[in-house]
Amino acid sequence: MTAAIEFRKVTRSFGSVRAVDDVTLDVAAGEFFSMLGPSGSGKTTCLRLIAGFELPNSGHILLDGVDVSDVPPYDRDVNTVFQDYALFPHMSVLENVEYGLKVRHVAAEERHKRAAEMLALVKLSDFGERRPNQLSGGQRQRVALGRALINRPKVLLLDEPLGALDLKLREAMQIELKALQRELGITFVFVTHDQGVALSMSDRVAVFDRGRIVQVDTPRGLYSRPRNSFVAEFVGGANVLSAKLASSLLGLATPVAVRPEQMRILPAGASGEAGWVACPGTVADSQYHGATLRVQVRTSDGQLLTVARPESSEGDDSVRTGAAVQVAWPRTSVVELETERG
Amino acid sequence: MHSSYDRPSLLHRAAAVGGLVFMHFPVLIIVLYAFTTEDRTYQFPPPGLTLHWFTDAFTRSDIWSALGLSLGVAACATFAALVLGSLASLGLARSRFWGKEAITLALILPIALPGIITGISLLAALKLANVELGFWTIVLGHATFCLVIVYNNVIARLRRIPRSLTEASMDLGADGLQTLRYVLLPQLASALLAGGMLAFALSFDEIIVTLFTAGHQKTLPIWIYDQLFRPRERPLTNVVAVMVILITMLPIIAAYRLTRSSEERS
Amino acid sequence: MNVTGGGALSAAGGWSRGLSTFFYRRPNQYVLLLLVPPLLWFGTVYLGSLFSLLLQSFYSINDFTAEIVREPTLATYKQLLTQPAHVDIILRTMTMAIAVTVACSLIGFPVAYYMARYATPRMKTFFYIAVLLPMWTSYLVKVYAWRLILAKSGMLTWLLDTIGLGRALDAALATPVIGGPTLASSYIGMFIVFVYMWLPYMILPIHAALERVPRSLIQASADLGAKPGQTFRNVILPLAFPGVAAGSVFTFSLTLGDYIIPGVVGAPGYFIGMMVYQQQGLAGNIPLAAAFSVVPIVIIAIYLTIVKRFGAFDAL
Numbered sequence: 001m002t003a004a005i006e007f008r009k010v011t012r013s014f015g016s017v018r019a020v021d022d023v024t025l026d027v028a029a030g031e032f033f034s035m036l037g038p039s040g041s042g043k044t045t046c047l048r049l050i051a052g053f054e055l056p057n058s059g060h061i062l063l064d065g066v067d068v069s070d071v072p073p074y075d076r077d078v079n080t081v082f083q084d085y086a087l088f089p090h091m092s093v094l095e096n097v098e099y100g101l102k103v104r105h106v107a108a109e110e111r112h113k114r115a116a117e118m119l120a121l122v123k124l125s126d127f128g129e130r131r132p133n134q135l136s137g138g139q140r141q142r143v144a145l146g147r148a149l150i151n152r153p154k155v156l157l158l159d160e161p162l163g164a165l166d167l168k169l170r171e172a173m174q175i176e177l178k179a180l181q182r183e184l185g186i187t188f189v190f191v192t193h194d195q196g197v198a199l200s201m202s203d204r205v206a207v208f209d210r211g212r213i214v215q216v217d218t219p220r221g222l223y224s225r226p227r228n229s230f231v232a233e234f235v236g237g238a239n240v241l242s243a244k245l246a247s248s249l250l251g252l253a254t255p256v257a258v259r260p261e262q263m264r265i266l267p268a269g270a271s272g273e274a275g276w277v278a279c280p281g282t283v284a285d286s287q288y289h290g291a292t293l294r295v296q297v298r299t300s301d302g303q304l305l306t307v308a309r310p311e312s313s314e315g316d317d318s319v320r321t322g323a324a325v326q327v328a329w330p331r332t333s334v335v336e337l338e339t340e341r342g
Numbered sequence: 343m344h345s346s347y348d349r350p351s352l353l354h355r356a357a358a359v360g361g362l363v364f365m366h367f368p369v370l371i372i373v374l375y376a377f378t379t380e381d382r383t384y385q386f387p388p389p390g391l392t393l394h395w396f397t398d399a400f401t402r403s404d405i406w407s408a409l410g411l412s413l414g415v416a417a418c419a420t421f422a423a424l425v426l427g428s429l430a431s432l433g434l435a436r437s438r439f440w441g442k443e444a445i446t447l448a449l450i451l452p453i454a455l456p457g458i459i460t461g462i463s464l465l466a467a468l469k470l471a472n473v474e475l476g477f478w479t480i481v482l483g484h485a486t487f488c489l490v491i492v493y494n495n496v497i498a499r500l501r502r503i504p505r506s507l508t509e510a511s512m513d514l515g516a517d518g519l520q521t522l523r524y525v526l527l528p529q530l531a532s533a534l535l536a537g538g539m540l541a542f543a544l545s546f547d548e549i550i551v552t553l554f555t556a557g558h559q560k561t562l563p564i565w566i567y568d569q570l571f572r573p574r575e576r577p578l579t580n581v582v583a584v585m586v587i588l589i590t591m592l593p594i595i596a597a598y599r600l601t602r603s604s605e606e607r608s
Numbered sequence: 609m610n611v612t613g614g615g616a617l618s619a620a621g622g623w624s625r626g627l628s629t630f631f632y633r634r635p636n637q638y639v640l641l642l643l644v645p646p647l648l649w650f651g652t653v654y655l656g657s658l659f660s661l662l663l664q665s666f667y668s669i670n671d672f673t674a675e676i677v678r679e680p681t682l683a684t685y686k687q688l689l690t691q692p693a694h695v696d697i698i699l700r701t702m703t704m705a706i707a708v709t710v711a712c713s714l715i716g717f718p719v720a721y722y723m724a725r726y727a728t729p730r731m732k733t734f735f736y737i738a739v740l741l742p743m744w745t746s747y748l749v750k751v752y753a754w755r756l757i758l759a760k761s762g763m764l765t766w767l768l769d770t771i772g773l774g775r776a777l778d779a780a781l782a783t784p785v786i787g788g789p790t791l792a793s794s795y796i797g798m799f800i801v802f803v804y805m806w807l808p809y810m811i812l813p814i815h816a817a818l819e820r821v822p823r824s825l826i827q828a829s830a831d832l833g834a835k836p837g838q839t840f841r842n843v844i845l846p847l848a849f850p851g852v853a854a855g856s857v858f859t860f861s862l863t864l865g866d867y868i869i870p871g872v873v874g875a876p877g878y879f880i881g882m883m884v885y886q887q888q889g890l891a892g893n894i895p896l897a898a899a900f901s902v903v904p905i906v907i908i909a910i911y912l913t914i915v916k917r918f919g920a921f922d923a924l
Contacts, residue, residue, distance in 0.1 A: 053509050055633070072632040073512040074625070080513045086506035090528045100514035103524070151515060350726045358722035361715055362735070365742045365807060368753035371763060375756055385761045426646035433642030437635075445647065452654060455905065456865020458881050459661070460654070462901050466664050466894050467657035486654045489646065518628035547746040550868065553885070563748045570752060570872050580756075583749045594744040 002065040004029040004155055004187040005050055010059035012045055019045040021211035022059070027189060029064075029154075032181050034190045034198040037208030038234070046208075047157050047191045051080045064154065074103075079148040080157040083164075085140045087132035093143050094119070094128035100151040118146040138169050145180075155187045162197060174201055195235045199223065207231050228337050232257035239263070239305045240337070249277055255337045260308035262333040265295060268324040278328040281305065283321050295319050297327050369587065376580040395577040405582060408565040415477065415561060416545040419484035423541045424534060426485075427492025435500040452487040457550030460487070465554040475557025483551045488541035495537030496530060499604065503529055536600040539593035547590045562586060665898035676894060684895045688903070694883075698903055701880040704795070705863040708802040709856045715803065716810035716855065717848075723811075724818035739815075743808040751872055754801045758791040758873060765791070788875050798874045805869070806862050810855035817851025818844070853915045860911055864904040880904055 005027040012020040020042045027033045035043040048054045049061055052073035061069050068076055079100070087096050095102075098115035106114075119125050122142040132140055141161055148156060158177075162170045178201050181188045192198050198205045199219040206216045207230075215227045226232035229240040238257040246252045272278045281299040293311040296304050305327050319325070350358075376395060378388035399405055430449070434442065452460060464483050465475075473479065503526070511521040549563040556564060562582065569579040631638040667676055668683045688694050723735045742750070757763045768777045781787045781794060788794025821844060829839040867881025878886075880900055887897035 051509075051513055053513075070633050072517070072629050073509070074515045074517050075629070078513075080510070082506045082510055084504060084506055086504065086510035088507065088510075088525060099511070099516075099524070103511075103514060103516035103520050147510075147514065350722060354718060354722060355726075357718045361719035361807070361811075362738050364715075364804065365739070368750060368757060368804065369742065369745050371757055372749060372753045387766065422649075426649055429642050430646035430650075433639050433646075437639045439636075439639065445643075448655065449650070451658075454861075455908075456861055456881075458865045458867055458884055459658070459901055459905060462884050462888060462897055463657035463661040464653075465888055466898060467660040469894065470660055470664070482653055486650065489650065493646075517625045518631065519624045543744075547748070549748045553868075554888070563746070566748055566752060567868070570755060579752070583746075583752055586746045586749050590746050591741075591744055598740070598744075 001029070003027060003062070004031070004064060005189065006060075006062040006065075007046070007049075008060045008062070010046075010049060010056045010061060012049060012054055013057050018211050020049065020056075023211075023213055025206060025213060025216060027155075027187060029187055030185050032178065032188045032190065032201060032203045034192060034202040034205045035208060036192060036195055036198040036205050036235070038193055040210075041208035042211040043191045043206075043208045044159060047080075047159055047189065050155070050189065051078055051157055052076050077153050078155045078157060079151055079153040080159065081141070081144045081148050081161050083159045083161065085132075085144040087140055087143055087147070089132055091131075092128065093124065093130050093132070093135070096132065096143055097146045097150055099147060104151075114150060115146075118150050121149075122146040137164050138173070141165070141173070149184070153186065155189060156181075158188065158190045160192055161190075162192070162194075170197075177201065199235070205235075207234065209234075224335070226257055226335060226337065229255055229257065232335070232337060237306065238335075241303070245299075245301065245303060249279060250331070250334060252334075252336060257335045257337055258329050258333055260294065260306045261292075263305065263307040263309075263327055263329045265297070265307055265309065265319060266326040266328050268326055270326060272326070272328045273330075275331050276328045277331055277334075278326045279305070280324070280326050283319055283323045283325055285321060286319055293319070297325060299327075372580055372583050372587070376577070376584045378577060378580075380577075395581045399578050399581040399585075402578065404560075405562075405565065405578070408560045408562045409585070411477070411559060412546050412562040415480050415484060416542045418481045419488045419545045420538050420542045422481070422485040423488030423492045424538050427489045427537065428496055428530075428534065430489070430493050431497035431500055435497055436505060449490055449493060452490050461551040461554030464551065468555070475555060476559055479555045479557065480552055480559065480561065483555045484545040484548055487551075488545055491541045491544065492534070492537035495533045495540065495601070499530055499533035532600045532604040536597040536604075539597040539600075543590040543593040543597075547586065661898045661901060664894050665902050667895040667898075669893045669895050684899045687896065688899045694900075697878045697880060697883055700877055701864055701904075702907070704799065704802065704879070705860050707799060708806065708863045709859045711799070711803045712807055712810040712859045713852050713856065716807055716814055717852070720811045720814035720818055720851070721844075721848075723815050724821075739808050739811050747805070748868070750805060751801065751869055754797075754804065755792060755872055758797045758800070760790045760792070762792075792873055793875060795875050795877075798870060801869050801873050802863055802866070806859040809858035809862065810852075813854035813858075814848060814851040817848045817854070821847045857908075857912065857915055861904070861908045864907060 003026040005025075007023050007025045010020055010023050011018060023042070023046065035046060037043045045054060049056055050063075052068070052071060052075075056069055059069075060067050063076060063078065088099065091099070094112070094115050097118050098111040101111035101114060116125070116128070119128060122145055124139060124142050124146070127135065127139065127143075132143065135143065141164075144161075161177075162173055165173060174197060177188075190198070190201065199222070202219055204216060204218055205222055207214045207222065209230050215222060215231050217225070222231060222235050226235060226238065232238040232240050236259060238259050241249070241256050241258065243253065243255045246254065246256045250256065266272065266278065268280060279299055281297040284296040284298045284304065286293060286295040288311070291311065292308050295307045295309070297307060298304055307327060374388065377391040377393065378385075379390035379392045380388060434446065460483065464479070468475065468479055507525055507529075508521055511525045512518075516524060547563060548561075549567060552561055552564060553567070560568070563586065566579055566582055566586070569575055631641075664676070665684060666680045666682070667678050668681050669675070670677050719739075723732065723739075727735050759765075765774070765777065768774050777791075780796060781789070781791065783796075786795040786799075788797070791797040791800075825843055825847075826839055829843045830836075834842065865881055867879065867885045870879040870882050871885075880903060884897045884900045887893045887900065
């Protein structure tokens with residue numbers, strides 16, 4: 001089955017900087033695909049390459065098997081929801097939404113009808129005559145969404161669309177977007193730096209680091225089998241133990257990762273359970289997060305380990321700063337990493 | 343830096359107001375003089391007031407032809423400036439290339455260097471090329487700094503339009519021309535209008551460069567200038583001066599308000 | 609529009625889309641297309657003529673045939689800088705420029721300060737327009753207005769007579785060098801007109817610089833025990849100075865290059881601008897006129913480098 005989007009050894013440089021460095025990837029039709037990474041990692045540039053706002057310096061970009069590397073954005077069956085929404089300030093909401101039809105010379109009556117339907121879909125039916133500057137951030141996003149979907153594109157690109165929203169709204173939009181994607185059945189490509197968002201919404205995630213894709217996997221795969229320390233730390237904030245520490249504690253040759261929630265804090269000198277590894281240290285700091293307590297423990301050779309444990313309603317004394325403790329975790333929860341960041 | 347807890351001294355307030363009055367009374371004097379009945383000297387206070395200089399000016403063919411020339415030159419210069427200035431700002435707003443800084447700096451020169459430099463350079467070059475001085479040489483000089491004015495206005499506006507707007511337009515299916523027509527031009531309209539009006543007013547009022555490039559032609563400012571040395575038509579000159587004030591100040595005020603309101607909106 | 613196979617849409621419009629796609633694939637040529645007409649114009653008309661001016665300053669004029677000798681030589685510059693009359697002109701112009709700059713700073717600062725410090729937000733717009741309005745009024749009309757005001761029977765004489773300062777005016781006019789038969793033909797008169805014309809160019813940058821002084825700095829100074837005068841001298845004035853420097857660039861260069869005001873309201877002495885105008889006119893001595901024009905350019909360039917140290921460029 002042809003991939004909806006295909007990158008074949010695509011490179012895009014700006015001067016001497018390789019924003020996208022020899023990237024190859026496939027996105028399947030109907031998939032909710034996320035591109036995750038810190039700022040400057042190349043994920044946004046990749047999105048722009050798909051949309052056609054940038055031309056690759058080398059390599060090929062294919063949509064549905066057709067090479068579109070030098071096809072302009074208006075000839076690609078791809079639409080974008082921009083990070084700043086990019087609504088046309090001098091047009092009303094309705095005019096914004098029907099813009100895609102207008103420039104393809106669809107008759108006025110027809111496009112008003114379809115625009116109205118789209119507004120209903122994004123739940124903004126009464127807002128047609130308003131101007132973008134009269135809308136809230138969440139409303140503007142829906143307009144941007146409706147505007148991008150009016151052409152019924154095969155692929156919808158979303159560039160960090162939830163960044164400007166507050167937490168509650170963000171969570172609500174996540175659920176809505178996911179539902180929308182399932183309902184429409186089109187391919188979504190979602191760019192974000194927030195791993196929580198990527199994990200909760202995607203079918204697959206590509207993790208970007210400095211212009212390259214480090215790992216493409218399902219959310220669970222990324223979380224439980226990170227390939228290197230960058231992925232381990234970026235996705236889920238794992239503790240990464242250097243190769244040296246790994247070999248001394250576990251007898252392994254590669255660096256390893258352990259998730260904070262799999263670790264426990266034991267009193268100093270206590271004996272651990274069978275199959276568990278223990279490491280002594282002192283409590284450096286702790287943060288109360290309501291349901292969990294995150295504790296940073298500094299080991300004897302200076303490494304800082306983070307332990308996340310469920311919190312009872314009263315705290316207990318064993319984790320006050322400066323206390324001598326042991327950090328323990330089951331051997332089976334250790335994930336061997338292929339390399340350090342690399 | 344506004345502070346509300348201390349008050350300015352009376353002296354200070356007087357100085358500030360005095361400064362403002364100083365800046366405004368000369369123009370008011372001219373307007374007053376346009377109505378004086380005295381036609382030989384610049385006697386103050388005017389012995390009487392009359393409107394007949396205004397009707398007099400109406401009959402003078404030399405004033406009409408000077409006015410016509412000024413309007414014609416301003417119109418041509420403004421048109422050329424709008425076209426060239428817009429092209430320049432579109433080309434420079436979002437591109438990066440070697441030499442861009444130098445070009446941007448060069449475009450400041452017509453405003454940065456004294457007008458006399460522009461005037462003498464143009465004259466020297468025209469003489470060298472054996473070009474006859476007349477209407478088109480005036481337009482040539484005016485169009486050059488009008489270009490800079492339009493360019494400044496349009497590029498300031500362009501820089502406030504996020505790149506994502508044009509990208510969104512193309513993303514939705516509009517090609518370059520459609521994007522220009524539906525997205526860019528409506529947003530640039532106020533800047534183009536303001537730049538055009540400013541250019542028109544400045545061209546109409548221009549004297550410093552025009553004296554060099556006009557040859558035997560007389561624009562309205564040149565007409566006034568001549569009167570300064572051979573003052574045979576004192577009261578008429580005042581009337582013409584009032585005319586110039588109106589024709590130049592009104593577009594400038596309009597341009598200012600246009601620019602302010604578009605800044606406030608964005 | 610329908611999708612015809614694959615991820616690329618069929619070309620819907622005709623030539624317009626084709627043209628757009630052509631330039632999409634060649635962004636450099638697009639920029640070139642946009643920039644060539646204006647830059648060609650600007651390059652040949654403006655830069656070209658500036659260059660030819662510089663070039664001609666290195667030519668000379670044959671005194672007998674009054675024709676321009678197109679051979680590079682420094683004779684014209686020599687003539688410019690060695691003849692005492694010429695040096696006089698340059699010095700005279702510079703002196704006036706400096707005097708005008710100082711006067712504009714002294715008058716402009718209180719106005720700008722008042723605007724920035726004491727004007728309520730509503731008054732501020734009023735003040736701002738009040739300063740801009742004279743700037744927007746026709747240059748020539750303003751000069752002409754002063755001609756009327758300074759004339760012997762004009763308004764200023766009448767005003768001074770009415771308030772009893774007529775004698776003072778006569779005394780001032782009797783001063784050697786800067787005095788003259790009437791205000792309208794004396795350096796005093798010229799000075800007044802120059803100050804009037806360029807005052808807004810000084811007020812606006814000072815005002816902008818003062819506006820940028822954070823209120824918190826002034827409050828901190830008072831908080832630390834400084835009296836208002838000390839705060840002014842030690843905090844506000846140094847921070848406002850770049851604005852003064854920026855304004856001085858305008859007043860200085862505008863005075864240096866002006867040729868109309870000295871001719872209309874002036875004493876017999878020549879100024880640089882007048883020399884340029886005159887030399888190219890009757891005398892047809894373009895090389896000398898060109899050489900004279902180079903002088904203000906050089907002076908302004910030097911002044912700009914000096915003033916840059918005071919941060920004027922940030923205040924512009």
